[in-house]
Amino acid sequence: MELLEQYLQFKQEADQGENKKNKTKKEKDPMKPKQPVSAFFLFSNERRAALLAENKNVLEVAKIAGEEWKNMTEKQKGPYEKIAKKNKEKYMQEMEAYKQNKDEEAMNLKKEEEELMKFQKQEALQLLKKKEKTENIIKKTKEQRQKKQQQNVDPNKPKKPASSFLLFSKETRQSLVHENPGINSSTLTAMISVKWKELNQEEKQIWNCKAAEAMGAYKKELEEYNKSVAAAT
Known part of the structure; x- marks a missing residue:
């Protein structure tokens, strides 16, 4: 058998x-x-x-x-x-x-x-180096542009006044630092934001009026400045 x-x-x-045509055969290495x-x-x-x-x-x-x-x-x-x-x-x-x-x-x-x-x-390292080089060029160009802009700023030009919140923040910061010695910057900023949100409309209006007065004075000063620049040129 x-x-x-x-x-x-x-x-x-x-x-x-x-x-062969009727059977499925496993592929073999010829x-x-x-x-x-x-x-x-x-x-x-x-x-x-x-x-x-x-x-x-x-x-x-x-x-x-x-x-x-x-x-x-x-x-x-x-x-x-x-x-x-x-x-x-x-x-x-x-x-x-x-x-x-x-x-x-x-x-x-x-x-x-x-x-x-x-x-x-x-290739990946080369691409990374190119990317770093490009980023450095962009950063350097940005720094040069900012430096040039700072150099071109007229010290006699009126500075834009602070907003109502910044005015409130400046005054409130002093009192909070006095009340909380050693407080860190992030906690201080958070507390100022909370106090600002707790103000009612009437209280906020006081600061809005101060900011509006400062903005009005700024616009007058800027108008006089622009006239003096135009006359000089």
Whole structure:
């Protein structure tokens, strides 16, 4: 039965080409050496054609070949075993070369990936340097523009007055610092904001009026300043 099963397996492999369209096969590496058949398969393949010519069916061919092989002497099996051994040695050599090539391919692939990662890292560093350089240029340009603007500011030009909240903040800050020695800046700012929100409309109106008076005086001063600048030019 074991020989019969081996033969049927061999027959199935031989007929795979005909049934390829109807079966889903796992994709195999075409470069991988094909495993050689045993001495019995060599004998069965040789006998198969003759037995089929005698109108024997597959099962009969397998049974007859198996019985014949079982009854053959070692001397009769010798040629088939010699060929099978030679084929196996050749297969082992081819597999060794195949594995070596696969190892080399894997090594080369790993090397390429490492080089790619190295290149990407270098490229990323270059981009980072360019970004830092651009940011430094923008920062320097902004500082130069601000410095130029400060240099061009006329010290005689009236300064814009503070808003109602800033006026309130300035006065309230002094009292809070006096009442809370050692208070930090963030806490102080928060307390001023809270006190401003707690003011009613009438209380806020006082500060709004002060800011409005300061703004009115500023506009008059600015108008006089602009006239003097125009007269000078």
